[in-house]
Each structure stands twice: as C-alpha cells, then as structure tokens.
Amino acid sequence: MTSNIFEINYNGTGQSQNTNALGMREMQARVYEKRASQYLLVKAPPASGKSRALMFVALDKLTNQGIKKAIIAVPERSIGKSFQTTELGKFGFFSDWVISPKNNLTDRGTSESKVSQFVDFIRSTNPEDNIMVCTHATLRFAFEKLNDSDFDNILLAIDEFHHVSQGENSVLGNAMRNIMGNSSAHIVAMTGSYFRGDSVPILDPTDEQKFDKVTYTYYEQLEGYKYLKSFAMGYSFYRGRYTDALSEVLDTSKKTIIHIPNVNSGESTKDKYDEVDRILEELGDAKFDENTGLWLVTEESGRVLKIADLVNEEGREKVQEYIRNMSEIDDLDIIIALGMAKEGFDWPFAEYALTIGYRNSLTEVVQIIGRVTRDSSNKTHAQFTNLIAQPDAQDDEVMFAVNNVMKAITASLLMESVLAPNFNFKRKDNDDQKSKGTDIFIKGLKEPSTDRSKNIIQSDLNDLKATILQDSQIQQAIAAGVDAKVINKQLIPRVIMNTYPDLSNDETEEVRQHLVAQAVIQSADREEGTGGNQFLRMANKFINIDEIAIDLIDEVNPFQRAYEVISKEIDAPTLRFIQDYMDGIKFTFSEDELVMLYPQIVQFKNENGRIPVKSSSDQYEQRLAYALLRLEQLRRERQDGQV
Structure with a gap:
C-alpha cells in the first residue's frame, strides 16, 4: 500500500487558465511585463504555457526592440513541436508566430547538416530567417564554429534551462557565459525546475544576479485549474x-x-x-x-x-x-x-x-x-x-539502500514546498499585527537587510531547499533524528554559506530564518479555533499562529515527518545502524563551519555562564562543545607551527 507523505488540496479557481485581451494566461502576462529585460529567467511548472510566453516576448523583441533574430534551443527534438507556427493574432496579439520549416532544426536530419544550417541562419540577411528552433546539442556544436560577437542583437532562448551548468565540462554552460560576457545578445531562460540533481549550480552567482526573474509557482498553477x-x-x-x-x-x-x-x-x-x-x-x-x-x-x-x-x-x-x-x-x-x-x-x-x-x-x-x-x-x-x-540491516549495502530511501523521502519534502503556497513572513513588532492567509507575522524574525538577501528569500527558497535536501550530512541527520537546533542553526547555515559565499553572516541568518520558517509552517497541521483563531501543530503541540516566534520555530525539526516516516517503516536494527553511522560524522567541521559556530559558542557561554560540555544530553550543546575543542586544537597547531 502507498503511504502518502503529503496531500495538498486546491480550490479550482480557473484563474491560471483564463486569458486576457492579448490572449495571454496569467503566467504569460507576468512574463510579458518583463519583455524589455536583456536577461530573463522564467521559472514555471509544466503546462503553464512557457512556450507561448516565449513567443510573445520574442515577437516583441523582434518587432519593437531591435532584435534581428530569435533562436530557441530545446533539450530534445520532440519538444520542438511546442514552438511550431502558432496563431496568436486571432486571440488579440499583434502578430502570429511563424517559423519557416527549413529553420525548424528539430525535424529529422543529420547533426552535421543542422550545425551548418544554424551557422547559415546566423549569417543570413533574408528577413524570413528571423526565428529558429534547434536542440541544445545543435547550439553547442554551432557555438564552437561561431564567434561570440555573432550573437549580437540576437535573442537566445534556452528551454529546460536546468540542463545548463557552470561545471567545467558543461559546453552549454560555457557557451552561455561567453555569449553573456562578449555579445549584446538577449537571453530568455525557461525551466520548470531550476535546481539540478547533481548539485552543480546552473549559473555563477554573479551571472545569475544579472537575470530578471519571473516565478510562477506550482501552487498558483494548480490552484487555478478547473x-x-x-x-x-x-x-x-x-x-x-x-x-x-x-x-x-x-x-x-x-x-x-x-x-x-x-x-x-x-x-x-x-x-x-x-x-x-x-x-x-x-x-x-x-x-x-x-x-x-x-x-x-x-x-x-x-x-x-x-x-x-x-x-x-x-x-x-x-x-x-x-x-x-x-x-x-x-x-x-x-x-x-x-x-x-x-x-x-x-x-x-x-x-x-x-x-x-x-x-x-x-x-x-x-x-x-x-x-x-x-x-x-x-x-x-x-x-x-x-x-x-526496503533497507535490510543484514545487507552489506544497507547504507546505500538507506541513502536511496532518504533521497526519495527528501524529494517528497521538497515537492511539498514546491506544490504548497508560499508564505510571506514579516517581523512582528506589536500585538495589533495579525497573521492572515499567507501573510504571517513572526516575533524576532530578521527582515532582509539587503537586496541580495531579499531576492534570495523572494525567489530562491525552494531552490535553496533542494540544495539543502541533497546535502548528505543533512540527509543522514534526518535519518538519525538529530536535534532540531543542530539542523536549523548549524547544518542549514553551512549549506547556505557554501551556496552563497558572497553573503555576510547577517544575510545568511536572514535567509536561514525565512527558509526554516517556510519549511516548518508549510508542513504544520492546521486547526481552526474559536473566534477565527488559527492554530498550528508544532513540536507536538498546537500554537496560536499569532504567538509564533522564531525561537519556537528553531525548536522544530523542519524534516520531522520524514524521520517519523523512516521510524515507522524501517526496522529497529536498521535505524540503530543509521544512528551509529551518524554518531561517527556529526562532530566533523569545516573551517567555515567553525567560524559560523564560534558566535554561537560565545552566546551559549553568555546565556549559561559556562562553556558547552561534550557530556551534555543536548545534541546542540554537544556539537558546540566539540566545535570548541576543534578550535582549541587548531589554535595549538598554529602556535606550534609558528615556533
């Protein structure tokens, strides 16, 4: 029998399917508002209409923005049909989308001939050679035969953008960086999932910041279905x-x-x-x-x-x-x-x-x-x-099997965030501020102090959560039921720091608080009380939503249900094996982690009048104690090296 980790219900408003006077759905209109952007990243789910959104933007750039050609690259030939000639005028737009059959390189043909056709298209002065559809592979091979400047005044649209990577071996990623750095090309990147399974970032943070982003969530899409x-x-x-x-x-x-x-x-x-x-x-x-x-x-x-x-x-x-x-x-x-x-x-x-x-x-x-x-x-x-x-504790491959289970369950946790509504968290300064709908006030919450942290909080939390859930140490912590404070205040900040090395400590903490709040509150059970009050079940007790504080949130494991799933379905010997394995790695630290943990050690000493001890039954204090020991060890090693 299937055990559901989550089920989300939608209201069927029909809004995501309705069209405006230009024939655009809600998501497409949102993208069209950003049509003047040189670099545009569109994150929207399947069936939301990304292909047609690109048509609207491309036609405006070709007609009104001085762009001379539009090239659409798709990961495989079958997806090319999404960009075939389409009537748009009869629904209110100023032009139809028309592509010459010879410029649809997703039809049959050898890769060598398609690369030659691509190069000919770029250099053609024929007005009909203004729109082309090709595969990512054709774009990669053609790029090697062209100069970066050949892409001047060209719109390059990359469908399923998560295929791009900043890894050294990513030809498509290298092509993107060179075109952005050495030409006046416009770029529209489209994807339904901006994170990659191999944890390799798609773009360098400095390049990514050049993109205007349009995000249309899965929740908006499904909530608006009929x-x-x-x-x-x-x-x-x-x-x-x-x-x-x-x-x-x-x-x-x-x-x-x-x-x-x-x-x-x-x-x-x-x-x-x-x-x-x-x-x-x-x-x-x-x-x-x-x-x-x-x-x-x-x-x-x-x-x-x-x-x-x-x-x-x-x-x-x-x-x-x-x-x-x-x-x-x-x-x-x-x-x-x-x-x-x-x-x-x-x-x-x-x-x-x-x-x-x-x-x-x-x-x-x-x-x-x-x-x-x-x-x-x-x-x-x-x-x-x-x-x-099912993992078997007697199996030599038990850790491999457990990792498989963890990857499956953490994928479910990510999808719950992707498919559920996003909340807007605000700092609560007085009792007159009441939470309503997706606007939630939290006592002690740090508001984003810079545009950088604000942009991450507004656009990247699900992508960041994907990175966190793919971290092996966090997966093992979930499996072992590690203390919530260790996960929230030590493991999660480490991943944020590695993902966004340009963030200050304050920015990292701002992002961390909003991410943990999103994870905890999205997964919390809800119950209506008297007088319209709403209660959330957190840490096995119901809390009035207007009494929520960040300190309370930090006491809740955002992945608690995943651990409960494992505890219920995996037998005791396997669970003990996981916990023993976790004990062997939970006190290893990188230098960046030690820098992050030192202020927490100081805070612990100020609040408790003593340094943390490794014999404590509290896992959070244990980890601080071992971090302090490691810091002392490093200090001695450096002193010895200077003698």
Whole structure:
C-alpha cells in the first residue's frame, strides 16, 4: 500500500487558465511585463504555457526592440513541436508566430547538416530567417564554429534551462557565459525546475544576479485549474523483486505512467525487457497489436488495457507516432517507460505516476510529476508513488539502500514546498499585527537587510531547499533524528554559506530564518479555533499562529515527518545502524563551519555562564562543545607551527 507523505488540496479557481485581451494566461502576462529585460529567467511548472510566453516576448523583441533574430534551443527534438507556427493574432496579439520549416532544426536530419544550417541562419540577411528552433546539442556544436560577437542583437532562448551548468565540462554552460560576457545578445531562460540533481549550480552567482526573474509557482498553477483538485506524493517499500509488489501499488483504473528503474540502479534486475514482460504478465493476458504497436492486456475481469511500451527500442517509433496522434481518453491506459515520458511529454489524461527506485535528480522527480499534474476533465486527483527497496540491516549495502530511501523521502519534502503556497513572513513588532492567509507575522524574525538577501528569500527558497535536501550530512541527520537546533542553526547555515559565499553572516541568518520558517509552517497541521483563531501543530503541540516566534520555530525539526516516516517503516536494527553511522560524522567541521559556530559558542557561554560540555544530553550543546575543542586544537597547531 502507498503511504502518502503529503496531500495538498486546491480550490479550482480557473484563474491560471483564463486569458486576457492579448490572449495571454496569467503566467504569460507576468512574463510579458518583463519583455524589455536583456536577461530573463522564467521559472514555471509544466503546462503553464512557457512556450507561448516565449513567443510573445520574442515577437516583441523582434518587432519593437531591435532584435534581428530569435533562436530557441530545446533539450530534445520532440519538444520542438511546442514552438511550431502558432496563431496568436486571432486571440488579440499583434502578430502570429511563424517559423519557416527549413529553420525548424528539430525535424529529422543529420547533426552535421543542422550545425551548418544554424551557422547559415546566423549569417543570413533574408528577413524570413528571423526565428529558429534547434536542440541544445545543435547550439553547442554551432557555438564552437561561431564567434561570440555573432550573437549580437540576437535573442537566445534556452528551454529546460536546468540542463545548463557552470561545471567545467558543461559546453552549454560555457557557451552561455561567453555569449553573456562578449555579445549584446538577449537571453530568455525557461525551466520548470531550476535546481539540478547533481548539485552543480546552473549559473555563477554573479551571472545569475544579472537575470530578471519571473516565478510562477506550482501552487498558483494548480490552484487555478478547473478539474484537478488535489495531489499526493507517497512511497511504498518492497522486498525481493519489485515486479512482485506491483499488485499492491497499481490501480489499473487510473491512467498511469510506470517508470522502471535505471539499469545501473540497485532496483534494476539488469534486464529491462524482462521487466516489461513481467509487468505485462502481472496485469493480465497480453497480446501485441501490430497495427498500433501497443500491447492489449486482458484483465481477469475481461477489461482490455491498452499499454504502450517505450522501453523496447524495436517498434518504438510506431508507438510514439500513436501517442502523438491520440486524442481520446480511451486511446491509452498505461505507459511503461525507462528514460522517456518525462520532460516535455504531454498526455493530459495521465493521473498516476508510479516510479520504481529513487531518482537521484530532484529535477527528474519534478518532470515526472509534471506529467500527471495537467488539468483534464477525467481526473480530480493526481498521485505520485515511489516504489523503493526496503533497507535490510543484514545487507552489506544497507547504507546505500538507506541513502536511496532518504533521497526519495527528501524529494517528497521538497515537492511539498514546491506544490504548497508560499508564505510571506514579516517581523512582528506589536500585538495589533495579525497573521492572515499567507501573510504571517513572526516575533524576532530578521527582515532582509539587503537586496541580495531579499531576492534570495523572494525567489530562491525552494531552490535553496533542494540544495539543502541533497546535502548528505543533512540527509543522514534526518535519518538519525538529530536535534532540531543542530539542523536549523548549524547544518542549514553551512549549506547556505557554501551556496552563497558572497553573503555576510547577517544575510545568511536572514535567509536561514525565512527558509526554516517556510519549511516548518508549510508542513504544520492546521486547526481552526474559536473566534477565527488559527492554530498550528508544532513540536507536538498546537500554537496560536499569532504567538509564533522564531525561537519556537528553531525548536522544530523542519524534516520531522520524514524521520517519523523512516521510524515507522524501517526496522529497529536498521535505524540503530543509521544512528551509529551518524554518531561517527556529526562532530566533523569545516573551517567555515567553525567560524559560523564560534558566535554561537560565545552566546551559549553568555546565556549559561559556562562553556558547552561534550557530556551534555543536548545534541546542540554537544556539537558546540566539540566545535570548541576543534578550535582549541587548531589554535595549538598554529602556535606550534609558528615556533
């Protein structure tokens, strides 16, 4: 059975789907307001209309801003269809989006010829050569044949921008930096998930600050739907082979996408074709349909399921063609995929995503969820279930298995933040300030003192939380149930400092307080009291929302529910193993951490009249004590070195 970590309900206002006098949805209008920006970063979920938002901006730049050409780069050919010729004028805009077929390089053809076409397009003086669509790969190869200045007065739009990285081996990332530094190009970057699974930043902080940002949240998108009213994310453990556990988690009445594990993962049987066969056998009596390329599976009830196999390469083109052309709800029931049916894949009827094995990339989780969170009349609820291997304390690979579980559960914690409403936190200075809706007043909260910390708090908290949740020490702390103050005041600031090394200590603390408050309050249970008062369940007790203070928030583990999930589902020997492992690493410090902890040691001494001791039962004091010992050790080492 699936255990949901969270379920979020939406009100179905229809607002995100309504259009204005120019034919723009709410998100698109928000982007269009920033159309004059040279560098624009659009963060918006799947199905919100990013492709058309780009069309509106690009046409304005081509017509009114002196831009001579627009190039749109997409990660794979199939996504290119999102930018094909589109009628916009009949809905109120001043022009249609028209792309010449020869400039759509996402059609078939060799990569070498496409690179030549790209170069020819850049250098062409033909007025019709003003819009091009290509893949990221074509852009990378073409960039190597061009000068940076060739991109002067050109709009470069990068779809699924999270594919870019500032890593040394990222050709696309290097191209972006050179074009920004050495040309007058305009850049529009679009993504549904701005964080990367490998923790490598997309842009250097100094480059990122050059971008104006438009953020349209998942919550705004789903709250404004007409049909879809709720989303839940959960997990289910299995032992042995995952194919034997499918009957417990599959509901064949739901339009489903099954993603089998990567062949290199521990959950894989190493034979992906056999796994597909076993899934089909589990579902019923399977017969292949030569006409469509689908499997027709007859269940015990006599119902026939139409199943698309996107794992087998043989015949895949026919299946993909069928999927591209289908339009009715009864055309398909289940898709079985490995690396496909994720990014940019459109099956609006899909309502259940079953993913076997944890996904190392949080971006991949967001993309899979995006497949089932499109608004459609056939569904009021969407579900993501992660089927993962149950750790076994007797297994030599137990820590690897535990890490898999932690990555799956921390992904759920991130998605709860992504899918829930964001709160606006303000410092509470008097009792007349009352919290209402998403505006919450907190006693002792530090307001952002600079534009830098303010921008991070307003735009980057979910991205920062993704970085925090991917930190191995924090994942182990969650698994071991480490004291809330250690996580909130020591581990989280360390990650913030590493992510934003340009922040001062005060800015770091401002960002930390807002991030922890967001994490704690988003996940808190709510209860209405008398007189319209709202109470939040924090640290196992209900607190009046108007009495919340930052000191109280810091006493709550923002990841408590993840630990409760693990404690409930993982047996005692495995939990002890995790805790023993954590004990071995919890008193290691980098120099930056020691610098951060020293003021806390001084504060502890001032408040308690003594230095922290390592024999304390309080984990926060223990960690301060070991930090003090390490500082003394470093001082002695430096003195010895000077003698």
